Amino acid sequence: EIVLTQSPGTLSLSPGERATLSCRASQSVSSSYLAWYQQKPGQAPRLLIYGASSRATGIPDRFSGSGSGTDFTLTISRLEPEDFAVYYCQQYGSSPRWTFGQGTKVEIK
Amino acid sequence: EVQLVESGGGLVQPGGSLRLSCAASGFTFSSYWMSWVRQAPGKGLEWVANIKQDGSEKYYVDSVKGRFTISRDNAKNSLYLQMNSLRAEDTAVYYCARDFVRFEYSSSAARFVYYYYMDVWGKGTTVTVSS
Numbered sequence: 001e002i003v004l005t006q007s008p009g010t011l012s013l014s015p016g017e018r019a020t021l022s023c024r025a026s027q028s029v030s031s032s033y034l035a036w037y038q039q040k041p042g043q044a045p046r047l048l049i050y051g052a053s054s055r056a057t058g059i060p061d062r063f064s065g066s067g068s069g070t071d072f073t074l075t076i077s078r079l080e081p082e083d084f085a086v087y088y089c090q091q092y093g094s095s096p097r098w099t100f101g102q103g104t105k106v107e108i109k
Numbered sequence: 110e111v112q113l114v115e116s117g118g119g120l121v122q123p124g125g126s127l128r129l130s131c132a133a134s135g136f137t138f139s140s141y142w143m144s145w146v147r148q149a150p151g152k153g154l155e156w157v158a159n160i161k162q163d164g165s166e167k168y169y170v171d172s173v174k175g176r177f178t179i180s181r182d183n184a185k186n187s188l189y190l191q192m193n194s195l196r197a198e199d200t201a202v203y204y205c206a207r208d209f210v211r212f213e214y215s216s217s218a219a220r221f222v223y224y225y226y227m228d229v230w231g232k233g234t235t236v237t238v239s240s
Contacts, residue, residue: 031218033224047227051215056228100153
């Protein structure tokens with residue numbers, strides 16, 4: 001079973017700053033199986049990035065993903081007020097079929 | 110509009126049963142794998158189960174095997190989760206989600222690859238297991 005570990009647990013930043021979120025896998029993951037989601041309080045998760053680096057439809061270009069193997073990164077170039085939320089990485093595997101990281105909360109400093 | 114709407118949540122005693130439903134609209138439901146994902150209060154996301162387009166393959170997270178059953182009715186564009194022998198730790202918001210697979214060229218890999226992700230989510234239904 002592949003475990004995804006996200007860091008940091010909480011990121012305290014100001015609007016306009018750059019956010020760098022990490023997702024580390026316990027074993028190598030195919031980049032095409034790695035996605036990122038944003039979740040705001042009381043809402044369902046929203047797909048941001050698939051294939052480690054491809055933005056989903058309608059996602060602003062301030063969001064970018066990178067990485068391969070066991071280390072993946074989600075970067076928000078300049079934080080907007082609506083970007084303060086919890087972010088999850090996810091991978092598709094064999095057993096279990098889907099695994100999520102524990103999440104990184106991006107909060108206003 | 111592509112939409113998933115869950116229903117059926119509520120308060121149930123430990124050991125009890127509940128059946129969740131998810132109504133799909135705006136897309137060809139029978140063409141997609143579908144998943145249930147849950148989120149315990151204040152916790153992260155946990156995938157629970159998924160089911161193939163025709164219902165012939167089903168997969169579960171270990172913690173619900175033997176207690177939960179995922180099913181679908183393509184004629185009704187509906188996904189279900191039958192939950193038996195419920196425990197306090199099953200308390201969560203349960204989301205229905207569409208599993209998306211796309212096969213396209215990856216410039217970084219210099220070949221065609223399969224991409225997997227969940228692209229449509231419902232708003233969730235809350236299940237509380239408590240006496």
